[in-house]
Amino acid sequence: xTIDKQHAHALLDRVPPDQMTAAVRFLEFLLLDPVGRxxxxxxxxxxxISEEEExxxxxxxEWFKHNAGIPFEEIVAGLGFTMDQIRxxxxxxDRDPVS
Numbered sequence: 001x002t003i004d005k006q007h008a009h010a011l012l013d014r015v016p017p018d019q020m021t022a023a024v025r026f027l028e029f030l031l032l033d034p035v036g037r038x039x040x041x042x043x044x045x046x047x048x049i050s051e052e053e054e055x056x057x058x059x060x061x062e063w064f065k066h067n068a069g070i071p072f073e074e075i076v077a078g079l080g081f082t083m084d085q086i087r088x089x090x091x092x093x094d095r096d097p098v099s
Contacts, residue, residue: 001009015023029040076086 012023029037032040073083076083
C-alpha cells in the first residue's frame with residue numbers, strides 16, 4: 001500500500017461516526033467522472049413548470065404513442081455531421097456549424 005493510501009486510511013479511521021456518511025459521499029464524489037461530478041453539484045431545478053410546458057410535454061408523449069422517433073444518427077447526418085464528430089466533439093474548422 002502506498003504512503004498516500006495509508007495516510008487516507010488513517011484519516012478515514014479518525015472520522016467521527018456521525019461524519020462517516022459525509023466522508024463516504026465525498027469519496028464517492030471524487031470517483032465520479034467529470035459529467036457525473038457536474039451533475040452532482042448542479043442545483044435542483046426549482047422553477048415551476050408552466051401550463052404551456054405541461055401541455056407541450058403531454059402532446060409529445062401522445063405523439064410518441066403513435067409515431068416512431070427519428071434515429072439520432074439520422075438527425076446527425078441531416079445536420080451535416082458525422083457520428084465520429086459527435087463522439088469526438090469535433091467540428092471541421094472550415095465548416096459553418098449553423099448552415
